[in-house]
Amino acid sequence: MALESLVNSPIIAFTILLAVILTVPPIFERLRLPGLVGLLVAGVILGENGLKLLNSESETINLLSEIGKIYLMFVAGLEIDLEQFRRTRNRSIGFGILTFIVPLIFGIIAGRLFNFSWNTSLLIGSLLASHTLLAYPIVSRLGVVTNEAVTVTIGATIFTDTGALLVLAICVGIHGGDFSALSLATLLGGLAIYSAVVLFGFDWAGKQFFRRSGDEQSNQFLFILLALFLASVGAQVIGVEKIVGAFLAGLAVNDVLGRSPVKEKVEFIGSALFIPCFFIDMGLLIDIPAFLKTLSSIWLTVVIVIALIGSKFIAAFIAKLLYRYNNAELLTMWSLSLPQVAATLAAALVAYQTVNPAGERLINEGVLNSVIVLMLVTSIMGPVITARSATLLQVSEADLAADKLTTWWESSEEELLEKHAENFTIIVPIYNPQTQRYLIEMAALLARHESGKIVPLAITKAHIQMDDPQLVLALEENKKRLNLAKEISQEFNVEVLPVIRIDDDAALGISRTSREQNANLVVMGWSRTTGLRARLFGSVIDSVFWSSHCPVAVTRLLSSPATIQRIMVPVGDLTKQTIGAVRFAQILADVNQAEVVLLHVSDRKTPPQLVDRFTAQLSEIVDKGQLQVNTHIQTIKGDDIARVIIHEAQKFDLAVLRSVRYRTAGGLAVSHVTTQVIRELKCSIVLLGEPNS
Structure with missing residues (x-):
C-alpha cells in the first residue's frame, strides 16, 4: 500500500524524475553512450517491468512527457539555421526531397513485407524519412559548417521534418476512420492556412513584442512559451497532431530569437527538464517481454534498420551525382541524415498511442520497439561516421580568407576606413x-x-x-x-x-x-x-x-601581462574565430617580443597528408599577417584533446582559447574540451568570444 502511494504521489514522482535526469545521463556518457539512452533504460527499470516506482499513466508523468514531446519538436524547429537554408535553398530542397522520398518508399516496402496495412506502412516510411542533426556539434568543431554539402544537409532538415509530420497527420486521420477524399482535402487546406498563420503571424507578432519589450527577458521567455503552446493547441483544433504545431512554432520564432540570451534559456529549460521526461516516459512504455519477443523475431527490426541506413545512403549518393560532390561530402551527408531521434521518436509515440474505434493501434509494439533500436543504432553510428568523414572535407575559402589587418577584430578594409x-x-x-x-x-x-x-x-x-x-x-x-x-x-x-x-x-x-x-x-x-x-x-x-x-x-591572469613570453593557441579548425584567436595572440606577442605556438591536436587515425594540408593552410594564414611575430606550428596526435592541451600548456605563460557553443538535439551545450581545459589549466588564460556567441 505504501509503495502504491509512492507511485501515485506527484511530488515523489517528480523527485524521482529529477534524480534520474541529474545522475543517469553523465554515467552513460562516460560509457561513450548517448545520455538519452540512459534515460530510456532508467524508464524501463523504474517502470512496470522493474521497480514500479513510476507509472506512465500518472498525471504527473503524462503532463511532463506531453510537454517534453512538443518541446522536442519545438527545439528541432529552433535549431534549423534558416540563414544557411536560404543560401543553398534550391539544393537543400532537392536533397530534402531525395532523403525524404527514398526512405519513405523503403519504409512502405518494409511495412508491406510484414503484412502491415498501407496506412501503417506509409507511417513507417515517414518515420524513416526525417532525421535529427545529432552530429552537428562535430562539423561545427571541425569548422566545416560552411561546406556546401553540410549546409545542404542542414537545410534539408526543414523539408524532411515537415514532410514526415504532414504524413503523420494524414495517417492519424485515416486511422481514425471516416476518412474520405473530401476530409483529406479539408485537412490539407486547414493545415496550409494554419501553417501560414503560425509561420508568418507568430514571426510578425514576435518581432513586434521583442521590439517593444526591450531587455525584459522574462516577458520574452513567457511569450515564446505561449507561442509554443498556442501553436500546439491550434494544431489540435484543426485535427492535426500537436507536435506539428510545435515544430512550426519553432520555425516561426527562429528569426525572432536569433542568437539572443532568451533562446538559450528556452532551450535550456527544455533540455534540462521536459525533454528528458519524455525519454523516461518512452522507457516506461517499453514492455520488456514484448521487447524481447520483438528482438527474438528480429527480422522486423533488422529490415527497418537496414531500410533506413540503405535509403539514406542512396539519397546521399544521388545527391552526390546531381551536385558533383566528392566521396567525403557523400559520406558526411549520409551520416548527418542518419540519426533518428527527435521527430522519429515523437511521431512513433503519437502513432503508438493512436487507437481507432476498433481498438487497433496505428503501429504495434513491435514497430515501436524497432524504432527505439533504430534510434540507438543511428544515434551512435551517425556521429562516428561524421567524425571520420568530415575531417576530409575541404574548408570553405571564405573561412580561409586570412585577415590582412594587424587587428583581428576588424574584418574588412572598408571597416578600417570607417x-x-x-x-x-x-x-x-x-x-x-x-x-x-x-x-x-x-x-x-x-x-x-x-x-x-x-x-x-x-x-x-x-x-x-x-x-x-x-x-x-x-x-x-x-x-x-x-x-x-x-x-x-x-x-x-x-x-x-x-x-x-x-x-x-x-x-x-x-x-x-x-x-x-x-x-x-x-x-x-x-x-x-x-x-x-x-x-x-x-x-x-x-x-x-x-x-x-x-x-x-x-582573462584569468596569474602574472603581469607585460611578462608573458610564451603564448599557446590551440587550433582545431580554420574558422574566422580561430584566426581571430591567432591574431590576438600575435598582437600580444608583438608588444612583449614573445613567441606564439599554434597547437593542433589531431586524432591518431587522421591520415598524415590531412595533417600536412591543415598545417600548410595554417602556415599560409600566419604568413599573410602583417605582424612579424615569432610563430611556430606544433602538431600532436592524441585521442584526448583536452589532456594533450593541458599537458602542453605547462610550458607556456598564457593560453588563448575560443568560447565555443554547440547546438544539439536536446538544446545547447558548451564545448567539453574548452570546459575541461579552462578548469585544469595552470597558466594564465584569455577566452575569446565573438559577438552573439
Whole structure:
C-alpha cells in the first residue's frame, strides 16, 4: 500500500524524475553512450517491468512527457539555421526531397513485407524519412559548417521534418476512420492556412513584442512559451497532431530569437527538464517481454534498420551525382541524415498511442520497439561516421580568407576606413581590486599597440532611491577603483576615460556602455559564477557574450601581462574565430617580443597528408599577417584533446582559447574540451568570444 502511494504521489514522482535526469545521463556518457539512452533504460527499470516506482499513466508523468514531446519538436524547429537554408535553398530542397522520398518508399516496402496495412506502412516510411542533426556539434568543431554539402544537409532538415509530420497527420486521420477524399482535402487546406498563420503571424507578432519589450527577458521567455503552446493547441483544433504545431512554432520564432540570451534559456529549460521526461516516459512504455519477443523475431527490426541506413545512403549518393560532390561530402551527408531521434521518436509515440474505434493501434509494439533500436543504432553510428568523414572535407575559402589587418577584430578594409578617424577603444569592466591591475595592464598593452584608449568601467547596482546611502557608498568605492585604474593606465602612456554607470544588470551595463563608446573590444576579468544558477540565468560572461556588439576577451591572469613570453593557441579548425584567436595572440606577442605556438591536436587515425594540408593552410594564414611575430606550428596526435592541451600548456605563460557553443538535439551545450581545459589549466588564460556567441 505504501509503495502504491509512492507511485501515485506527484511530488515523489517528480523527485524521482529529477534524480534520474541529474545522475543517469553523465554515467552513460562516460560509457561513450548517448545520455538519452540512459534515460530510456532508467524508464524501463523504474517502470512496470522493474521497480514500479513510476507509472506512465500518472498525471504527473503524462503532463511532463506531453510537454517534453512538443518541446522536442519545438527545439528541432529552433535549431534549423534558416540563414544557411536560404543560401543553398534550391539544393537543400532537392536533397530534402531525395532523403525524404527514398526512405519513405523503403519504409512502405518494409511495412508491406510484414503484412502491415498501407496506412501503417506509409507511417513507417515517414518515420524513416526525417532525421535529427545529432552530429552537428562535430562539423561545427571541425569548422566545416560552411561546406556546401553540410549546409545542404542542414537545410534539408526543414523539408524532411515537415514532410514526415504532414504524413503523420494524414495517417492519424485515416486511422481514425471516416476518412474520405473530401476530409483529406479539408485537412490539407486547414493545415496550409494554419501553417501560414503560425509561420508568418507568430514571426510578425514576435518581432513586434521583442521590439517593444526591450531587455525584459522574462516577458520574452513567457511569450515564446505561449507561442509554443498556442501553436500546439491550434494544431489540435484543426485535427492535426500537436507536435506539428510545435515544430512550426519553432520555425516561426527562429528569426525572432536569433542568437539572443532568451533562446538559450528556452532551450535550456527544455533540455534540462521536459525533454528528458519524455525519454523516461518512452522507457516506461517499453514492455520488456514484448521487447524481447520483438528482438527474438528480429527480422522486423533488422529490415527497418537496414531500410533506413540503405535509403539514406542512396539519397546521399544521388545527391552526390546531381551536385558533383566528392566521396567525403557523400559520406558526411549520409551520416548527418542518419540519426533518428527527435521527430522519429515523437511521431512513433503519437502513432503508438493512436487507437481507432476498433481498438487497433496505428503501429504495434513491435514497430515501436524497432524504432527505439533504430534510434540507438543511428544515434551512435551517425556521429562516428561524421567524425571520420568530415575531417576530409575541404574548408570553405571564405573561412580561409586570412585577415590582412594587424587587428583581428576588424574584418574588412572598408571597416578600417570607417574607423580610421576614431580611437581604438577597449572597455575594461572593473570590480575586484585584487585582479584589477593585471586586467588594466592587458587592456593598456593592447590599446598602446593600436594607438587607442581604454575605458575603465565601474557598474554600480541601481537602487530605487538615488540618494540611498548604500548607493552613495558604492559610488565612492567605484570612484576609488577608477582612480587606481587611471594611475595604472598612465604607466603605459595610453589615453584613459573612466566611466561610472548605474544599472540594474551588470552584463547589460557593460554591453550598453561598449555600444555607447563604440568600443572595439571588451576585456573582462574571470567570473566565478557556476552551478545551477549560472546554467539557468547565465553568468555575467555568458550574458556579455550574447549581448555585446564587439568581441570580448575574458582573462584569468596569474602574472603581469607585460611578462608573458610564451603564448599557446590551440587550433582545431580554420574558422574566422580561430584566426581571430591567432591574431590576438600575435598582437600580444608583438608588444612583449614573445613567441606564439599554434597547437593542433589531431586524432591518431587522421591520415598524415590531412595533417600536412591543415598545417600548410595554417602556415599560409600566419604568413599573410602583417605582424612579424615569432610563430611556430606544433602538431600532436592524441585521442584526448583536452589532456594533450593541458599537458602542453605547462610550458607556456598564457593560453588563448575560443568560447565555443554547440547546438544539439536536446538544446545547447558548451564545448567539453574548452570546459575541461579552462578548469585544469595552470597558466594564465584569455577566452575569446565573438559577438552573439
